[in-house]
Amino acid sequence: MEAVFDGHNDVLLRLWHTAKTGGDPIAEFKNGTAAGHIDVPRARRGGLVGGLCAIYIPSGDLVLREPDEKGHYVTPMAAPLERQSSLDIAIEFTSIALQLDRAGAWRLCRTTADIRQAMEDQVFAAVLHMEGCEAIDINLDALETFYAAGLRSLGPVWSRHNLFGHGVPFAYPMDPDTGPGLTQAGVALVKACDRLGILIDLAHITEQGFWDVAKASTKPLVASHSNAHALTPVARNLTDKQLDAIRERRGLVGLNYATTMLRPDGLENADTPLSDMVRHLDHLVERVGIDCVALGSDFDGATIPQGIADAAGNQNLVAALKAAGYGEQELTKICRENWLRILAEAWHEAG
Structure with a gap:
């Protein structure tokens, strides 16, 4: 079995909803559930074996706009x-992450050595990520506080x-230069x-924002859960120029399992063949090289192919x-290993 470290999931969002409705998020993650994708x-x-687990502030009842007669859609921002x-x-999400760590349900990792030790100990290696920085103040005092709590990755915008910046809509077909x-x-x-x-994550930012980060940061450019715009022209996917x-x-670019970002028609449909995932991964490898491609599932945050279904199906993609x-x-x-290389560079462990 090939061990998988995944670049993006929304399991904390699911567990937060569990807590809000009177359930036990720690027991749900530790003991298993029929809900969602990861336990x-x-x-x-x-x-x-682990992954980047997102603090994400929900945007109400935002749902994809239904396609028109041409199959096109633009969901309002x-x-x-x-x-x-x-x-x-964000504090509530972080509290759940810390409780999971204290209960031994997962290990909150702050270094790549932490990740490798958790893998060796067969404990889920969780890295705290923030997807959209609405919880951060302009003086960045909260950034320091979340860093102390274990935050090691963030996307400036969802x-x-x-x-801090501008995000792209969920739209097909559309260029990311929005x-x-x-x-x-x-x-x-x-x-x-x-x-x-x-680590700075470019997964949801506009194309102009991508170039702004490239100019402002000295670190490698990372899109944790994005696919190839040349194959599926949704606004969330990356152009060849960005790749x-x-x-x-x-x-690094992490292959997103979301069917809207895999299918040629950009539709949310679990009846999506694994060949679409292979097709995107082939394109990414051809464009950026084998050392710069990884996985960014979007588990618990998207509709994924039924051939994967949930975390238990990861080896179907490997096969x-x-x-x-x-x-x-x-x-x-x-x-x-590509994720561990990138995290080491972002966290000042490499070179």
Whole structure:
């Protein structure tokens, strides 16, 4: 079984909803559930040894706009969020992460040595990520606090605008060049993350924001859960020009399992063949090289192919990649080692 370290999931969002409705999020993750995609039993069955777990502030009832007669759709952008309520929710997410760590359900990792030790101990290796920085203040005091709690990765924006920059909508077909990029506050945020050792994630930012981060940051460019725009032209996917920049900076792009970002028609449909995942991964490898491609499932945050279904199905993708000609060394890089290299560079461990 190939061990998989995954670049993006929303399991904390699911567990937060469980807590809000009177359930026990710690027991749900530790003992297993029929809900969602990730818990300890299913992770072990599928070889999922850890991943970046997102603090994400929900945007109400945002759902994909239904396609028109041509199959096209543009979902209106989510409204900006108020900071204080966002901070409250982010603290609640972080509390769940810390409780899981204390209960031994997972291990909250702050270094790649922590990740490797957790893998050896067969404990889920969780890295705290923030997807959209609505909880962070302009003075970045909260950034320091979340860093102390274990935050080691963040995306300045989700698919909505905030104090730090502009996000792309969920739309098909659409170019990712949909508006402005980083604000002045966003540039300061990126530089502070470089200083602290927090990875910057470009997964939801506009194309202009991508280039703004490339200019402001000295670190490799990383899009944790994005696919190839040349194959599925949704606004969330990366153009070949962006992929070329990732290659030049020895960055990383994580294959997103979301069917809207895999299918040629951009539809949310679980009846999506694994060949679409292989097709995107082939394109990414051809464009950025085998050392710069990994996995970023979006488990618990998206509709994924029924051939994967949940964390227990990860090895089905590994088998499909083997059948497509990927060797053991290539699979090791894609499944975990490329992520560990990038995290080491972002966290000031490498070089």
